[in-house]
Amino acid sequence: xxxAAAPLFAQQDGAALFRSSCANCHGEKGDMIVGVALGxxxxxxxxxxxxxxxxxxxxxxGTGMPPNTMTQPQARSIVAYMRAIAPPAGGAxxxxxxxxxxxxxxxxxxxxxxxxxxxxxxxDLSEIGSFRRPAELEQSLTDPDAVIDPDNxxxxxxxxxxxxxxxxxxxxxxFGMRIIDSKEHLMALNKADLKEYSFAKNSGMxxxxxxxxxxxxxxxxxxxxxxxxxxxx
Numbered sequence: 001x002x003x004a005a006a007p008l009f010a011q012q013d014g015a016a017l018f019r020s021s022c023a024n025c026h027g028e029k030g031d032m033i034v035g036v037a038l039g040x041x042x043x044x045x046x047x048x049x050x051x052x053x054x055x056x057x058x059x060x061x062g063t064g065m066p067p068n069t070m071t072q073p074q075a076r077s078i079v080a081y082m083r084a085i086a087p088p089a090g091g092a093x094x095x096x097x098x099x100x101x102x103x104x105x106x107x108x109x110x111x112x113x114x115x116x117x118x119x120x121x122x123x124d125l126s127e128i129g130s131f132r133r134p135a136e137l138e139q140s141l142t143d144p145d146a147v148i149d150p151d152n153x154x155x156x157x158x159x160x161x162x163x164x165x166x167x168x169x170x171x172x173x174x175f176g177m178r179i180i181d182s183k184e185h186l187m188a189l190n191k192a193d194l195k196e197y198s199f200a201k202n203s204g205m206x207x208x209x210x211x212x213x214x215x216x217x218x219x220x221x222x223x224x225x226x227x228x229x230x231x232x233x
Contacts, residue, residue, distance in 0.1 A: 014081030017074055025064070030082070033064075041086025041135075052079045084135050094215075099223025102216055111205070114227065120184050121168065122205070123152055129228040137224045138217065144203035154204040155179055157189065157197035165189070168204075 019028065022038070030038025045060055046052045056075040059067040068075070103109065111122035128137070139146055155177075157165040167181035176190045191197075212220065 013074070014077035014079070014084075017070065017078050018081050021068060021070065022078065030085070038082050039085045041083065049076065049079050049083075052082070084133055086135050094218035094220070094222025096219070096223050096226050098216075099219035099221070099226075102212070102220045103223060106208070106211070106220075120180050121182060125224065125227055127227060127229045129225040132224075134221050134225050137221050140205070141212070141217065141220065142207055142209040144205040144207055148203050152203075154200035154202075155197065156200065158195045159189075159193055160195045162195075 018030075022030070026032050026036065026038055030036075036044070043052060046055050053072060053075045055065065056068055056078060057070070057072065059065045103114075109118035111119050113120055113122075113124045113126070115126050132140070152168065155165075155167050155169050159165065165179070165181060165187075167179040167187075170178045170180060170186070172178075175192075176188060178186065178188050180186055208217070208220075
């Protein structure tokens with residue numbers, strides 16, 4: 001289990017565009033217009049991403065929704081942002097205590113660390129709730145390959161002496177990198193000593209889409225969402 005700990009690039013672009021192009025009418029949270037809640041994940045005039053993109057670009061005749069001159073990729077990034085701020089599909093109100101128990105019983109600590117407990121193989125999740133919305137956390141659990149934060153990619157290298165190394169890069173410069181390998185060993189690698197190296201295209205985290213019931217997913221997302229910076233609580 002390896003959750004990405006940073007916002008998604010498309011959603012970041014979409015958030016900026018939403019603030020500059022949509023928030024004047026809809027508000028920062030998308031709830032300024034009565035009967036329209038863009039952050040709810042439910043829309044009166046469309047349901048699919050294609051529907052929403054079309055609405056953004058062409059507007060809705062007979063309403064206050066005007067057409068926009070932005071590009072289709074820009075419109076899609078706004079849709080990605082709206083999807084991200086929506087509550088998880090399983091619904092809100094999960095049991096945080098039950099989610100914490102699931103985190104321990106489902107093997108999450110084999111890769112992740114929370115407040116000093118668990119593995120360092122994957123990202124530390126002690127403050128994940130301050131950086132990831134519930135919908136983003138659910139996506140990481142159900143479709144971890146959808147978006148992979150560059151800092152969380154699995155790293156593979158072969159040294160000139162034939163030694164194979166797999167891990168996660170902590171930092172990198174022109175001459176080398178520091179990594180945490182699959183056995184939690186911190187090591188420094190000199191690029192001049194490597195025969196080859198690359199980053200895996202897929203996430204090192206397995207999908208939990210079929211491993212958790214709807215309630216378990218809601219509970220686990222609720223627990224992860226509760227893990228916030230001390231000054232944010």
